[in-house]
Amino acid sequence: MERSALLRAMSRAQSVVERRNTIPILSNVLIEADGDAVSFRATDLDIEVIDRATAMVSRAGATTVPAHTLHEIARKLPDGAMVELSDDGPNQRLDVRAGRSHFSLQTLPREDFPMMASAEYQVGFSCPAPTLRRLFDKAKFAISTEETRYYLNGVYMHAATGPDGPVLRCVATDGHRLARIDAPLPEGAEGLPGVIVPRKTVGELRKLLDDDEAKIAVSVSETKIRFATPDITLTSKVIDGTFPDYARVIPTGNTRRLEVDASEFAQAVDRVATVSSERSRAVKLALEDDRLILSVNAPDSGAADEELAVAYADERLEIGFNAKYLLEIAGQVDRENAVFLFNSAGDPTLMREGNDETAVYVVMPMRV
Known part of the structure; x- marks a missing residue:
């Protein structure tokens, strides 16, 4: 060969x-x-x-x-x-x-050589590689690495009802941030049982999804999931646990709206975070009248601030976040603009790409 x-x-x-x-x-x-x-x-x-x-x-x-x-x-x-x-x-x-x-x-x-027992798969459907790639790529950064909460150590894939009808949905959270990504529900996936796909499997699956023309045959049971192309078959056990009710932590009443160029925002966060202590990496966002001032004050190493022109017309708000979480979420935005929806300095913040509700992110604030 x-x-x-x-x-x-x-x-x-x-x-x-x-x-x-x-x-x-x-x-x-x-x-x-x-x-x-x-x-x-x-x-x-x-x-x-x-x-x-x-x-x-x-x-x-x-x-x-x-x-x-x-x-x-x-x-x-x-x-x-x-x-x-x-x-x-x-x-x-x-x-x-x-x-x-x-x-x-x-x-x-x-x-x-141990063979994995072939499960009786309850649901089988076919999905284009780019669709699966988007679902898992955009969710995986929020997978928890905390072994004690093992049921968060993967991506929760299930059939759900989105704003415009039935969707195939992937969710991941570690308690500090959450990603919820939707795609149109493929034919045959209607009865899909919710399964938690482990972190290592998500990494291995990514290698099957580079071919934009490929169709991936997905088979799911309550204990296993299988992804197959004509040449490759990837079978994995799913995490035996109950994924939390994530809908409860996605805020619906956040009205303070910030719109900002995603890459400019990410670069500015990265710059000001340079001086912060590695442990907390807290960045403060001060918002008023189409201005955003990003600042870091680290008594042991220094301070930094940077101003950005943004679209913001609500009352003044100061809120702090872990810089790493902000960078990871901003890095998911494929379009130019990221939209942040705030309630108060102590409440979870919602982020999405423009008005697109098929990819929604939540991040918990920090005290600064």
């Missing part, structure tokens, strides 16, 4: 395989050759990825070899090289040949 196909398959496999494994077989990739294709399967017992590539198969067979080692070999072989994999049965080795290079890798029995 061609080196590029092997490298692509092994890149996906080795990113699923954990570096430190107490169970040796979990460090390996299962290679199965049959017909005119070879498949590479890797798992960490929570996620399983299968990558299929076209190959000239002279004899069908299967074996397992260390995933990271085979990935490194593929990475270091010259571009365009043809790679031959052959099972050296009696010695329990896999021979890898490319040009004048020859490697012999230790194998483990294929029978020991």
